[in-house]
Amino acid sequence: MAETRVSQVTRETLLDWYRRMVFVRRFEEQAERSFRRGKIGGYLHLYSGQEAVATGFVAAMRQDDILFTGYRDHVHALLRGTDARAVMAELYGKMTGVCKGKGGSMHVIDVSRGFYGGYGIVAGHIPLAVGAAYALRTEGKDRVCLCFLGDGAMNNGAFHEAANLAGLWGHDGLAPVVFIVENNQYGMGTSVPRASAVTNLASRFAAYAIPNEGCDGMDPVAVFEVARRVIEDVRRTGRPYAVEALTYRFAAHGAADLFQPYRSKLEIEERRQRDPILLLEQRLRAEGVLDDARGQEISAWADRQVEEAVAFADSSPEPPREELFTDIYDAASDRGAGPR
Amino acid sequence: MAETRVSQVTRETLLDWYRRMVFVRRFEEQAERSFRRGKIGGYLHLYSGQEAVATGFVAAMRQDDILFTGYRDHVHALLRGTDARAVMAELYGKMTGVCKGKGGSMHVIDVSRGFYGGYGIVAGHIPLAVGAAYALRTEGKDRVCLCFLGDGAMNNGAFHEAANLAGLWGHDGLAPVVFIVENNQYGMGTSVPRASAVTNLASRFAAYAIPNEGCDGMDPVAVFEVARRVIEDVRRTGRPYAVEALTYRFAAHGAADLFQPYRSKLEIEERRQRDPILLLEQRLRAEGVLDDARGQEISAWADRQVEEAVAFADSSPEPPREELFTDIYDAASDRGAGPR
Amino acid sequence: MAEMTYREAIKATLIEEMDRNPAVVLLGEDIGVYQGTFRVTEGLLEKYGPRRVIDTPISELGFIGAAIGMAMLGLRPVVEVMTWNFSLGAADQILQNAAKVRYFSGGQVSVPLVIRGPNGGGVQLSAQHSQSLESFYGHFPGLWVVAPATPADARGLLSTSLRGRDPTIFLEHAALYGIKGDVQDGESSVPLGQAEIVRPGRNVTIVAYSRMLRPALSAAQRVAGEGIDCEVIDLRTLRPLDIETVAASVRHTHRAVIVQEGWPLFSVASEIAAGISQRCFEYLDAPVERVTGADVPMPYARSLEALAQPDEAKITDAVRRVVA
């Protein structure tokens, strides 16, 4: 393992991942504070605990690849390089947000970075990703589409129909899509065994002729190794592939949930022993790549980024009232006369 | 095999099945003629070719068990003992029909025989059957629910969600439902490999922890042996089970389809070599249970039944105009004042 | 008489029915272990056990379809949709099976099913989570569509629905769960299909329902100071629609304003305006005014969301317009 890692992921890269993971964690923590202060409304779903999954997969993506996910979406955007200020401004509902404040936390979308969002209906984005993958293939290029989904989403019909289409189209090399099941053990308050007749979620993809495997979703390196291999395979073949990343959500399902009767404090504490950021930090310290000074430096840098994002969001203007009626239909097609 | 059959299915029973199968085949042939004459409107989906499946399963059902199926539903009703005249009258849209002529061919329903229909939306009846099975179990009795579905229906989200619920509730013994996939090779003009990423349909039930197996859907004895074992298992455990019956549809998908570009005449001819009625007849003749005289007798009897059904349907009255506004809401609850 | 919240009124009714009728079972996402997203079912799993309080996977199509099957076989399922927005995934089951099977079976099958949960918006949930679906469901015969505005009606209409033998779309509202009101003790049932005149008046009839009743009442309060005496009607049920009570009112006020949170086109407001114009043709002194949600997907930004929704000020302006 040590060898492979060293051979494939340099210490610099690891340190860079650590930096990103610390940053996105701080971003989420700040978002929660802003939510408590009433600066952010609606629903707010935090990614804390699952960082290794998106970090490993996004690191294995090519610049021109694309991705879709659900409503737990801030971090996917940040890791793809979307300006943290534009993401925070979106959560604040400001005109400077990535979606002009019209989407909010559940609909962070940044097409310029291949991030197609950001959807609030569980499993509703999965068919979109399969169709997007088909479209990518018809370009004649070898771009790949990543589709992140939750363990709970797999019990929805949209998942089934989309997975079957991916399997079918994959037989013709027309479905370059990677399904990444972020199995954080719960769908809101319902644990996997209480929602899914079969608890080995990766194995369910066999019903669609989609090759699949599991991985440790708390270790970005483990995730990356699988991600790179799988993505390149999908890129080459145009066939779908599925990865179940075992991970855990430290925060409540949504920031509005004050108590969590479905799991014990003890369980959460135990899981925090494998906090992906903690594990990576221990490894980096062991390898002498990270010391207290470097750690404080990174921590301070992350906080600065987040503060700037908040300051920017706070001071940004609300969308002007005209925005209420824009972006419903294509501006080029006047509503009265219809699309041209 | 010979032993088992003889041991479990007497020659009399076999002959009785043969009689029924000849009769329901004639019924369907007559329905098609009536459709051509404009006596039957809308869609008309014939069961010809698939008789062994329903015959074997219905024979293994208990009187108080129930069943659901799609729109290819006349034969399921007939085999459960619904008066052929009432079924034909339904197809004719007459007041004497099982559903007062309000449902038509796609909605043959006879609750008095545990036949809950009769549904036109592909896969739409599957969740109903799973819920019905749950309800049966809460009675504290051991009644079982059979759910017939097509190969094409398995690619629909309603199937996925219902199968997962059955698997889940089955863990608690609350899903006494048997899924019978009538794999007749096509969903309208789309063959199984063109619609399903995986062509071993029984195996797809593994994704729901539902035990499953295949059987020869052209041999009523083979079907019956499986059906009896499976139904009793489900009755005992309250857990779901799935059977994929390999069969074939001789008629067009719907009587309105005049040509069938998706399959060759040759293919149909080959499949007719294994016409379930032909196979059973050969067996009965080989065993000396059936001779020409007996055969003609049965044939004449069947024709008579069908003629009576047609005469009855033809001479029955149309539903009176008041029927347009009945059966929308519970009669006991006056629409103005709402349910009581 | 006891004062309770809208949430408590619904919960009390569920408990009452579950106690008197063992056939009542509850299904929904996170209604049990999680205690209910809006805490309506809090404690019920502990009280009635997992066979009667069923936590489901995220399979609206599947479990609503299953609930229909349960109802067909004699149970009386009550489904909680976490919000009505998620019911769109189950539209086929609700509209094609629940609403129609009694009819196409020639009356052989009943579907005594209540589907309940919060409808509408107003708390910055943006486009996918803020829809008002009453006009959509109300379009389909075979369904009852109910939308209580007060704790008393939530209780009375739910108990009527739970004793009916038809599928009922029971539309609650997230913004109402916490409001308090008097609810009579013991069993109480409000008939479906009867609107209520909640404020008698002489000059203008304001028609509203669900969350819009309160701004309608405060607008009536407001213009009363200007000498405009408004009669305020709470529809309470949308299918069947009690257009007669509305028409009778307009025949003496001669003016009407209709308020609804949802989109304007092909909606409840369209039907009421058309019904009034038809039935009160000789009586109307001014065109009927409609105050509806803006014809846009709901934006997230607080300021835009406010612009998109009816409020006291917009209703007040409309009232002034009809009397002008």
Next chain:
Amino acid sequence: MAEMTYREAIKATLIEEMDRNPAVVLLGEDIGVYQGTFRVTEGLLEKYGPRRVIDTPISELGFIGAAIGMAMLGLRPVVEVMTWNFSLGAADQILQNAAKVRYFSGGQVSVPLVIRGPNGGGVQLSAQHSQSLESFYGHFPGLWVVAPATPADARGLLSTSLRGRDPTIFLEHAALYGIKGDVQDGESSVPLGQAEIVRPGRNVTIVAYSRMLRPALSAAQRVAGEGIDCEVIDLRTLRPLDIETVAASVRHTHRAVIVQEGWPLFSVASEIAAGISQRCFEYLDAPVERVTGADVPMPYARSLEALAQPDEAKITDAVRRVVA
């Protein structure tokens, strides 16, 4: 000018667009090998191959969702729903994604998607297969809803829709595929959102669309003999709704009859009646009459089905009532 059927007009338009724009792909159940349930796509698989003419499993939710994803990434998918009844299984994708993603992405994403297929009833397909869903889809902002009544409009409206960059609900009608009409040669495009006066008249305005245009015209013919001169308007597009053309007509006829195949409550007819009453308040000489499908699930029996639908006789009676 060439005479062609409604079916041929649609097919010709699909071919024209597929030839000029390689981004156009077709998806649907049995549109390829089977040649299309209503033969609209006959021969297109052979002509354009399986990558552009995609036979799908019975997965409306999946393939309509996939088509939305294709559209987001630059393709121009045209989905055929075998009938609109089956689109209910995909309601979530159509209403929550296609209609809203442009909005909640702040304009970053377009969904140039046309979903087409037969809507309505009339051929004894009973309750689950005879629905008219225009009032339902028309309620949701973000969609265009189109319902051509003639071959020329089928061609013109489809080509406009195929060049637009928004999701379009294109409602054909099984009973119209075989009708013939003149269609101009070469490209032709009819703007969305513009109703057409197909018969000018002075006494009564009859508003109709899709399959109901013909009985409306024959009713106009019929009463012409009685000296009642009807103006007949074909709405053609339901969202956006060209209420102005309707109002302008009523301002000179002073009377209106609205005809629709679908259910009455919360419908297109409700909105038109409300819109006329509001805009023509000073002009109306009689209450607006509505002739709609009966408020019942569609029965199978031929005689009952006939009772449930508008026809020339019912329209004629309504016209007589408004002039009485």
